[in-house]
Amino acid sequence: MKRRILLSLAGLAPLAARAQGGANGWTPNGPVRLVVPFAPGGSQDVLGRLLAQAAGPILGTTIVVENRAGAGGVLGGETVARAAPDGQTILLATAGQLTIAKAIGRRLPYDPITDFTPILYLSDSPVALLAAPQLNVADAPALIRLAQGAPQPLPYASTGIGTNTHLIMEDLKVRARLNVEHVPYRGAAAAFNDLQAGRIALMFVSVPSVLAASGAQFKVVAVTSRERFPATADVPTLIEAGVPDFEASIWTGLSAPAGTPAPIVARLAEAFRAAMATDLVKSRLDGLGVTPNGADGAAFGAMLRQDLDRWTRVAAPLHIQLD
Structure with missing residues (x-):
């Protein structure tokens, strides 16, 4: 966090200038690194690789998936939080390294709200x-x-x-x-x-x-x-079963380091939203237990704060100790 504050305006100026070039505001400067904070093979990893395959051509570059498993996803979160805010390193974000991690009192090397820029609310999985x-x-x-x-x-x-x-x-x-x-x-x-x-x-x-x-x-x-x-489809919801407004999701989003310029965020959101709509991705979503969301960064950020508040209230009386 302190390193971010110390970034000079002069250092950000070239980045902002580059962000004005290219179609729809920004063109990646080489491959984009998508950090998946889990080991290969799980449903989140499969989703990340599908999105990388579909979004790469839309962005006009290669998206390389980097699996950074460990500490419940915290290692992957730290990798992105410490990366340059230039759009070249982004996070397949989940509650494991963001909201639940903080709610249960895990010691984090980043702040899950202030050290990231929310890009896109990708999907939900009940x-x-x-x-x-x-x-x-x-x-x-x-x-x-x-x-x-x-x-x-x-x-x-x-x-x-x-x-x-x-x-x-x-x-x-x-x-x-x-x-x-x-x-x-x-x-x-x-x-x-x-x-x-x-x-x-x-x-x-x-x-x-x-x-x-x-x-x-x-x-x-x-x-x-x-x-x-x-x-x-034959299984009712808990709301139907008589628990008012009970809803919970294993959500997935896309985040960048804090300070990533708005044109870069907008271009990444546009590309990954389009990727979610491709036949390649849509054909696999049901099998992954996923429904697309597609809400923008502002809505994703609001959801993050609500999710953090909810799980903090739930976890508080449990006195969970992991570290």
Whole structure:
């Protein structure tokens, strides 16, 4: 942050001048580096690579995906926060390194709001609420009633302490007055096994994980999107199940270092919004559990602040300690 403040106006002048050239305000000076703060192979990495492939020709350059996994995405966030604000290094942003990271008290080498320039709100992905087959519940209202009246807390799984699947369930726990207790896992696979065996009663998990678990023995009772998700159109939302305004998303956005000039931000937003609309990307979105968003940087920034406020309120009574 201090380094950013010390940048001189003289140093920014050539950058601003370059930003006036090229179609629609800016042309990249060589390959653009898209930092994906996760290991290769996951749904976020796949989305990032699809977007890089589709947006590169629109920008007239190559977009190189750089996987910077570690510390829940914080290493990738730090890479971009410390990069020059010239449009050549951008972040596939998620809550893991921005809003949830700060909400749970993780020590960050950057400020997730002030050290980045929001470019574009790319997409949303709901999570699904699952019930163990042994519970014999037909739908989400039945599961909620069971959890509300349980004489002993029902164990629920998450994919780790302080993850979105943990915080989403804690939010539902308070809002629907559920008698449940947290059992963290290191990933979805082991949690799935214990859910099917009845050792875990319920859990939230990403829609892609549900879509990949064909033949698994559990009940998908709800999703957390405002509207039903196309790939699971027969599954109602939690709002339909009677939890007013309950919505949660594993969102993805695009961010640049703080101080990136407006013409560069506008050009990147234009290119990636167009990339989301290509057949290459659209044909894969349902399988990735993703719905396109496309809101501009101002709307994305407002969402970030709201998301940070929400998860800070949810996490505060949990006293999470990770560092």
